[in-house]
Amino acid sequence: MNSNELMHHGVLGMHWGVRRYQNKDGSLTAAGRKRADKLDSEYQRLTGKKLAKKKSSADVKKTESKPKSKSIGEMTNEEIQEKINRITLEQNLKSLTPKEISAGERFTKKVMNDVITPAATDVGKQLARSMFADGVNKVFNLEGDNKVYANNKKK
Numbered sequence: 001m002n003s004n005e006l007m008h009h010g011v012l013g014m015h016w017g018v019r020r021y022q023n024k025d026g027s028l029t030a031a032g033r034k035r036a037d038k039l040d041s042e043y044q045r046l047t048g049k050k051l052a053k054k055k056s057s058a059d060v061k062k063t064e065s066k067p068k069s070k071s072i073g074e075m076t077n078e079e080i081q082e083k084i085n086r087i088t089l090e091q092n093l094k095s096l097t098p099k100e101i102s103a104g105e106r107f108t109k110k111v112m113n114d115v116i117t118p119a120a121t122d123v124g125k126q127l128a129r130s131m132f133a134d135g136v137n138k139v140f141n142l143e144g145d146n147k148v149y150a151n152n153k154k155k
Contacts, residue, residue, distance in 0.1 A: 126150070 014020070021032030028036060040051050072080065129150040136148045 133148045133150040
């Protein structure tokens, strides 16, 4: 066998990760339902037993749907008070529970406080001194020995 050969054992025209009989949400396409029915009938013909159908996700969603929430105008005073109490309790719990900080966030904050902020402050100060010195020299037309330098050094 030549080591420079590339073998393909898939279906021509198919793309990686694309399924022929199933949608991304897991439900079957029309071709998938047709194929499943064909497999069920073949199984029944061979064994004489009928396969038990699983509930699809669509069937489960229909049976487990939440009741429609009422608008404030449709609620009784007791229902409104219960909702307010619930929201208040959730806010209190959130304020009492310490926030978990990841290791990455701790590292980022430490680097920001210890390295980046002081460096940015120093650069900002140097830039402000330089711009101030240039402005003074320009306004007062200072040159030579009278010129103001940002770092108290003559260039």
